[in-house]
Amino acid sequence: MAEYAILLDTRFCTGCNTCFYKCVQENRLHDVAANGNTRTLVYINDKGMYHHRCMHCLDPVCVANCPKQALTKSEYGPVLWDESLCIKCQTCVEVCPFHIPMFDETQKKIVKCSMCAHRNFAENKDAVPACVEACPTGALTFGERKAIVEQAQKLAADFKLHIYGLEENGGTSLLILTKEDPAAVGYPEVEKKAAAGGGGKSPAVIGGAVAGGAAVVAAAYVGLKKYAERRNQVENDDKK
Numbered sequence: 035m036a037e038y039a040i041l042l043d044t045r046f047c048t049g050c051n052t053c054f055y056k057c058v059q060e061n062r063l064h065d066v067a068a069n070g071n072t073r074t075l076v077y078i079n080d081k082g083m084y085h086h087r088c089m090h091c092l093d094p095v096c097v098a099n100c101p102k103q104a105l106t107k108s109e110y111g112p113v114l115w116d117e118s119l120c121i122k123c124q125t126c127v128e129v130c131p132f133h134i135p136m137f138d139e140t141q142k143k144i145v146k147c148s149m150c151a152h153r154n155f156a157e158n159k160d161a162v163p164a165c166v167e168a169c170p171t172g173a174l175t176f177g178e179r180k181a182i183v184e185q186a187q188k189l190a191a192d193f194k195l196h197i198y199g200l201e202e203n204g205g206t207s208l209l210i211l212t213k214e215d216p217a218a219v220g221y222p223e224v225e226k227k228a229a230a231g232g233g234g235k236s237p238a239v240i241g242g243a244v245a246g247g248a249a250v251v252a253a254a255y256v257g258l259k260k261y262a263e264r265r266n267q268v269e270n271d272d273k274k
Contacts, residue, residue: 035156038111039179039207040149040166041186042085045195046173049078053165053174060150060164071136071145074165077220082212084220088113088134088147089199090207096126096135104144110156111179111207112149120144131203131224149207179207186211201226 054075058067066072074087094113097105104119105126115135122142126135136145150163155176166174175182183200186209190197198216199206202224210216217223 035110037109037179037207038149038155038177039090039182039209040163041175041177041182042208042210043173043175043189044083044085044210044212045193046171047076047083047085048171049076049083050170051076052168052170056164056168057147061148063145066138066141066143066145069138069140071138073145073147079220082214082219085210086134087208088149089132089203090147090149091132091203092205092207093203095129095131095203099125099129101125108151108156112151113146114148114151115144115146117143132222182209201228204228 054067054072057073058064061073063073072086074085077084077086090111090113091107094105094107097103097107097113101123102119102121104116104121105113106116107113120143122137122144124135124137124144126144126146127137134146137143138145150161150165153161153163155161155163162176163174166176175185186197186200189195189211195211195213196216198210198212198221199208204227210221212219212221
C-alpha cells in the first residue's frame with residue numbers, strides 16, 4: 035500500500051485559516067474549537083507563520099509511549115487515535131517532540147489531525163484531506179510520500195527554502211517549506227536523524243528525551259497508575 039503525505043508550501047499561505055474552518059466543519063469539532071483546541075491552526079507572528087498540525091511521524095514517539103495502544107501509525111501515512119482505547123492519561127501530550135496533541139478538558143478527548151483518514155484516500159485515489167481541498171491558494175499538496183518528498187526537495191533547491199519534517203524525528207508525513215528558519219517562526223527544534231522509513235519503533239521517551247531501561251519502567255508505572263485512577267473514576271461515576 036502506498037504511503038501518503040502532505041506538502042505545505044508556506045510561500046503561498048496567506049494565514050486565512052480556511053484550513054482551520056474546513057477542518058472544524060469536516061470533523062464536527064465546533065465544541066472542541068470553542069474550547070481553544072484545534073487539529074490545525076495558523077499562527078501569525080512578526081517573523082512569519084507557524085502551522086500547528088500533526089506531523090504524522092514515520093516512527094511516532096506518541097505511538098511508542100501510549101500505554102493502551104490508542105495511537106497507531108497506519109501503513110498509509112496518518113497517525114490515528116482510537117477514542118475507545120484511550121484512558122486520557124495524556125502521555126502523548128507530554129512526549130510529542132512537536133507539541134501537537136491537545137487534551138480537551140471539557141470533551142475529555144485528545145485533539146489531533148487524522149489527515150482525514152475517514153475519507154478513505156488509501157483506496158479512493160480522488161480523495162484528499164479536507165484542508166488540502168479547501169486551501170484557496172494551493173499552499174497544500176497531497177499525494178504519495180515519495181513524490182511529495184521529491185517535490186519538496188526540488189522546490190527547496192530551486193528557491194533556497196528550508197524543508198521542515200524531512201529529517202526531524204526521523205522524518206514525517208507532513209513536509210513544510212519555509213523561506214525563514216523554521217525555528218524562528220515557531221516550529222519546535224526537533225532532533226534530526228536519518229529517515230526511518232516507517233514501520234519501526236521509536237524508543238520510549240520522557241519529556242522529549244530518550245529513556246533508559248529504568249526510566250521506561252518508571253514510565254510504564256506512571257501509565258498504569260493513571261490507567262488505574264481513570265478506571266476507578268469511571269467505576270465511581272457508574273455507581274453514582
